[in-house]
Amino acid sequence: MIKIAVIGCGSIARHRHLPEYEANKDVKIVAVCDIVQDRAEDLGSLFDAMAYTNYENMLKQEDFDAVSVCTPNYLHAPVSIAALEAGKHVLCEKPMATSTEEADNMIEAAKNNRRWLMIAHNQRFVPSHEKARQLIADGEIGKVYSFRTAFGHGGPEGWSADGADSWFFKKDEAFIGAMGDLGVHKTDLMRFILGEDFTSVGAFIETSAKDHSTVDDTAVCILRTASGTIGTLAASWSYVGGEDNSTVIYGEKAILRMEDDPVNNLVIQYNNGDTAKFELGGIQTNEKQTNSGVIDAFISSITADVEPPVPGEEGKKSLEVILGALEADETRRIVDLT
Incomplete structure (x- = not known):
């Protein structure tokens, strides 16, 4: 069972990431995080997960295997890198970063920590x-x-x-x-x-x-x-x-x-x-939320320990x-x- 956390509790997390994680038999959602406390608590209650308002605290306190980064674009790189350095696999929303330098740092963090980085190009x-x-x-x-x-x-x-x-x-x-x-x-x-x-x-x-x-x-x-x-x-x-x-x-x-x-x-x-x-x-x-295939592909790459279909290098290109x-x-x- 892959334990999952989601950072950023906006619409992309509510309508895509979390429902698709919940539908995957190999996943247990354990934590969600958002700077807006009510938003985090709402989704935490909905998906039976711990709610946090600080992702750094969540990375230190919660036991999980992988994380979806669903934050505003400028936070994609720093949050992803922090999660990778904490030993978590990362699925990051697009665009993966705001510069090639940030993208390179994300890719390097994944390699250095031997964790998978996937970009959510559905x-x-x-x-x-x-x-x-x-x-x-x-x-x-x-x-x-x-x-x-x-x-x-x-x-x-x-x-x-x-x-x-x-x-x-x-x-x-x-x-x-x-x-x-x-x-x-x-x-x-x-x-x-x-x-x-x-x-x-x-x-x-x-x-x-x-x-x-x-x-x-x-x-x-x-x-x-x-x-x-x-x-x-x-x-x-x-x-x-x-x-x-x-x-x-x-x-x-x-x-x-x-x-x-x-x-x-x-x-x-x-x-x-x-x-x-x-x-x-x-x-x-x-308007029409169907299974995007992204979540299932990410989880499959973790369970099989194989490179995900949209790795950081592809997201960078x-x-x-x-x-x-x-x-x-x-x-x-x-x-x-x-």
């Missing part, structure tokens, strides 16, 4: 995405020419525990807005599906939809891989008509459409006119694309990621 576990990756790897669509991927909704006001006053909108706590909340998921997804890293990025990033925000809320990036695949990535908190979490890949033999149809999670349009449609189970949304996009917007130049 898009890799979506069935349509997994199937698309396999189709590309098998040569089903031939050479990949280009892609477009988007992740947008109306913003975290309706999702975050603090509503419009959420840390998501504060630069000193979030560091980055829609690009860190949504865009980094898509950089990780495209690296996963294509099976290669991005070598250059260009970007236009704006704060135009949220008057109370000091971080970005709308961004469009242009990305290129070493093999010459090019595409666009959009991340936004300004999609007021509903969520878009779709990806389209244009290949030599076929087009792959993922989460672009309300019924069929994957549609393949072949160059001979044939079409294949697959209902594979929908993608997880804020996806973060670097976002950091490059910020630089590209600031300098109005294409940024080399190699």
